[in-house]
Amino acid sequence: MAHLLGAEGLHLEFPTKVVFDGVSLGIDEGDRIGIVGRNGDGKSSLMAMLAGRLQPDSGRVTVRGGVRVGVLDQADTLDGTMTIAQAVVGDMPEYEWAGDANVRDVIAGLLSGLDWDGPIEGLSGGQRRRVALAALLTGDDDVLFLDEPTNHLDVEAIAWLAQHLKRRWSAASGGLLVVTHDRWFLDEICTKTWEVHDRIVEPFEGGYAAYILQRVERDRQSAVIEQRRKNLARKELAWLRRGAPARSTKPKFRIDAANELIADVPEIRDPVALQSLAVSRLGKDVVDLLDAGVTYGDREVLHPFEWRIAPGERTGILGVNGVGKSTLLGLVSGEVEPTTGRVKRGTTVQVATLTQRLDELEAHLDKPVRVVIAGLRTTYTFGSGSKSAELTPGQLLERMGFAGAQLSTPVKDLSGGQKRRLQLLMILLEQPNVLILDEPTNDLDTDMLAAMEDLLDTWPGTLLVVSHDRYFLERVTDQQYAILSGHLRHLPGGVDEYLRLRERERNGPEKSAALDTTSSKPKLAGAELRNAQKELAALERRMSKLESQIVAARTAMADHDQTDFAGLGAEMSRIGALESEREVAEARWFELSEVLE
Template identity: 30%
Template sequence: MNYLSVENLSKAFGEKPLFNKISFGIDQGQKVALVGINGAGKSTLMKIIMGIEVADEGEIAINQTVKIAYVHQNPVFDGNLSIYQTIFSDSSSEILNVIEQYQKAMVAAQSGKENSDELNNLMEKMDRLQAWDFEYQVKEVLGKLGLHDTDLPVGNLSGGQRKRVALAKAILEKPDLLLLDEPTNHLDLKTIEWLEDYLSKANLSIFMVTHDRYFLEKVTNEILELDAGKIFRYTGNYSYFLDKKAERREIEATEQEKAKSLYKKELDWIRRQPKARGTKAKYRIDAFEATKEKAFQKKEEREIELQVSSQRLGSKIIEIEKLSKSYDDKTIIKDFTYTFKKGDKIGIVGPNGAGKTTFLNMITGMLPPDSGNIAIGQTTAFGYYKQEESSFDEEKRLIDIVKEVAEVVTLAKGNTITASQFLNQFGFPPKQQHTPIAKLSGGERRRLQLLMVLIKNPNFLILDEPTNDLDIVTLNTLEEFLDNFPGCLIIVSHDRYFMDRLVDHLFVFRGEGEIKDFPGNYTDLREWEKKQDALEALKKQEEKIQETNKKVAETSNKANKASFKQKQEFKQIQTEIGQLEQQKEELVNKINAGTEDHEALLDWSTSIQGIDEKLEELEFRWLELSELDDIMD
C-alpha cells in the first residue's frame, strides 16, 4: 500500500534552487532515510510534506487512511501546558482519554478525594478497551525517554527535553507513517540506543532525516540522497548506500568524460556549419547543447578541507587534582584527578544532566569548582566548540564575520591563505561568502561555528556535541582532521560512530559525582557494561539460589524437629501399645485356658483381631514419629 507520493516537486529560495522536479514514494513497511549535504533542502522537503511550507510546483499525495506523526528538528509547544497535556491533549483516541481520566482519578484517590463510583467506571472502561497494556506502553516510552515528572510545564524544558516530548507524542500516537527530522539530536546515548531498537522493530513506515550513521545502519532499509537538486534511491542500509554512491560517482565521471569528448567533436562541426534552418541541423544543434550541459555540469559536491595549524604544546597541559562540584544537594563531580598527556583523545559520556558540560566549563575557566585545583599549562590554547549555537549578527556577511577574527589563516604546514580561501575550504564558495548570516541553514551555521573555533589555531580542542546538524560529508572530513590532530582532544557526543573512530579512552559520568576513566571507545564500553550486567545478573541469580537453598534447609530442619504436640503423641502411642499388648496377652491366656462357652470364645477371638489392627496402625505411626529429631526428649 502506498502511504506517500511526491511528484515533480520543486523548491527554490531566491536564486538558490534546492530541488527540481523530484519524485519518490513511500510504501507500507518502508523505513527510508533522506541524506544530503547541509543546505541541500532536506528539512525544507520534510516541512513541505507536512504542509508547513509550500512547494514552488509539484504535488504531494498522502493516503487519507494513513495516520502520520511528525517530529520537528526543533519542536515548539505551548509553554503553559504540562508534558502530559502536551502529549495527549489534542488526541482523539478514546483509549488515551480514558487513561488520562483514570490517572487523574488515581491522583485524586491518593489525595483523599476518591470518587469510588467514577473510579470503578473508569476501570471497567479500561478493561473494555484493553487499555491496561497501552498504559504500560505509555509508562515505558515516557520512562525510556527520561520524562518522569510529566506535570512539569513544557516552557521550563530545555531543547533536548522538548525533543523527547515530541518523540513520545509521536510514538504514542501509533502512526502508520512517522516523519523524523534529526531524531537523535540532544538525546543521550542510551536513549538513542533504545529509540534505535524500538524503531527497527516497530511495525510502521518511517521517513527521516538523520546524520547518525549507526542509526541509519540499523533502522533504515532504503536511503534517498538529495544531490544537486535530484533524488537518488538506494535499496539497502547505510553501508550499501556508500558502496552504490561510489559506483554512481564513477559512472557519472565516465559519462561526463565521454560527453566532453563528444562536445569537442560536435563543437568542430558547429563551427564549420553555416547558419541553417533545416530540421536535421536544428536537431543536432539541440543535441549539442544537451551534450555541452552534461559535459560541463557542476556537481554540488562540497569539498571541505581542514588544514589549520595548531600551537606547540608544552610538557604541562592540564593537571586536575581532587576536583569537586555540586549544585544544591546534587553532587556533579567528586574528588576527580587526572593529568592530561600529549595526544590524549578523550570521549565524555553519561546521561543528560550528569555534569558533562559543567566539567568542560570548569576546565576552560568559565565556571569555578567548589574545591580542588585545575592547573593550565602556559602553552595550552583552547578551542571550545559549544553545544549551544553561537550567536552571530544576522545582517553581517560570512566574509566579514571571519575577517573580524583573522584576515589571514595559517595552515598545518605553515602556509597561509586569505579568509575567503579559508571559507571556501569549509564549503562556503565565494558567491555564498557575501550573503547575510540570516540565510544560512542550521547545518551551515554549525559549520561556521566550527570554522570560528579552528581559525584560532588551538592545540587543545573541546567539542561539545559537534555532530549536531552537520551533514555526513562534513562529519567525514572533520573525523579525518581530528584523527590527525596533533594536540589534545575532548569530545562530548551522542554520535557513536564519531566517538568510536576518534577516542582512545572515556570519562564515564556515572552519577553522584563518580567519573570512571575507561580504557577504550564507546563500543568497548558498551560491551564491557553488557558483560558487567551479565555478571551482575549471574551473581544475583546465584545469591537467589543460595537464599532459596538456605530457606529449604531451614524448612527441612524445622520439619525434622519434633514439636511438643508430636512428642506428646509419641508418648501416648507408647502407652497405648503397652496397654493393648497387655489386653491381647490376657485374652490369649483365657483362650488357652479353655471354656465350654463358645460365644465367649468367639468374642475373645474377635477382640484379639481388633487389637491387632489397632496395634498395626499405632506401630506405623510410631515408626513415622521415631524419625523426627529429639522425639525422645
C-alpha cells in the first residue's frame, strides 16, 4: 500500500507532563485507524501533530506530495456570520454542487431540516457540529482526521456517518484517523486501532473488538498491568462475544482465541439475583404509566400510552432530538405531570436522575473530592448475594479512575469526565432503586465507560437510559423502546430495528402511519396465532444456526490457503449465500414480530 503520511521520533512535552517520547508511526492507503486511550493521555495532541496543527518539540511529520488532508476539530471553528450553504459548499454554483452525488448524500445525511440559506449564528451546538462535519465531507481529501465526530450526533446520524465513511473510498485508497469514545463506531469503520498510553502509541490490528482481544492477551502476559483493568477488559470481551449478536456477523478476530480467553468469565450480569434483589427493594410495583399523554399548547408530544415498568427492568430509550425523550423520563421521575391519563408509583420507589447538567456538584465546587463523597455514605454495597462486597467511598472512587492525588482536588478543578464520574457516584451513594441516565457517556473515555458499565452490572434496581452511544446502550440495557411519531414503541430488534423504522418514517406519511402503535394491525387468534408463534420460534433457531455457520465459515477461510483463489472464491460465495438467507429470515422475523407485538 502507498504511504500517505508518517511521523518519526515525535517528542511532545508540556510544562508539567511529557506527553509523547520518541513516537514513530505512519498512515498508508486504505488505513482506517481509531485512536483510543484515557482522557489526557494525548489522543487529540497526536492528531494535531500529524495534521500539522501542533509542532512537536522534536521529531518530524512527513506528508507525501499532493496528499490533501482534511481535519474536523473538536472545537467549534465555524464563522457565525456565514450561511449554512456558504460554510458547506462555499461559492460553488448550485448546479455544480447539486450535480455532485457525494454532496447531495452529505446534505441529506446531516443537514435535513436545517435552513440551507439561514445563518450559522443561532444554531445549536449539535447543529453547528453537523454543519462543520458536512463542510469537511463535501470536500475531496485523501486523508481525513476526525476528532470526536460523533459528539452531538444521534444514533441515526452516527449510523449514516459510519456508512458514508465506509463507502467514501475504495478499500485500498484514502486514509482515516478518528478519535472517538463511541465504541460501536470504532468497531464499525476501523481496520486498525492505536492505543495512546504512557508516552507511546501502541498499534493493534482490527477495530475495537479486536483491540480488546489483543489487549486482554497483552495484559495476561504482563505481570505489571493492573489486575482491575485486565478484568474489566476481559469482561467487556465476554459481552462482545456473548451479548451482541450483531457483532458476530462480521467477526474481526479469531473466535477460538476469544472463547479460550473468556472461558472462565461469568455472564456480565446475574439477572436472577438482580431481579430478586430488585423486587425485595422495590416490591412488585415500580412505575405504571396508564394511558399517559403529554400536550404542550397545541402540540401533542406523547400520545396516550401504557407502560408498566417492572422491578429490575433495564431499558434504553431511542428517538431523535426533541421528540419527547426527556418528557418521557420526566413522567417516570415525577417532574412532568401527564396531560391525560395518570402515573402510578410504588410506595417504596426512589427515583434518581443523572442529567446532562452537573447540578449535584454546584454546592460542592470548592470542596475536595474525598470530603464530598465521605459526607454522603461510609460504605456502598457492590454486587449481590454471596458475591456482594462493601466498598468504602475511597475504593469506589478508585474503581471509577480517581487517583490518590485527585482525591484532594477541589471539585471545580476536575476535568469534565471526572465531574461526570463524581456525579454518578454521588447519585449511587444515595442508593436509589430507580435510576435514570440521560446521556451519561459525555466526556468519558473508553476505559471509564467500561468501569461505569461494570458498576451498573451489579446495580440491583430499575434502569432507564437515554444515550446516543449505541455500544453503551446495548451493553447496559436488556431491551429498547423508541419514541416514533409521538408513540412509544417496543423494539424487539433493538437499535437496528429503530434505524429501519426511522428510514420508513422519513419516506413519507403513508409509511410513517404504519409506525402508529394505535393504528390497526392484523389481529391473530386461534390456529393463526399459534402458527405465527411457531414460525417465529423456528426463525429464531434458524437465524442462530445461520450465524454459527457464517462464523465457522469465516474462521475456516482465515486458515485457508490464501493462494488458492478458486477455493477462496467458492468459500466467499457460500458465505454470501448464508448471509442472504439470514437476511431473508430476519426480514420475516421482523414482519411476524410486528404482527404479534
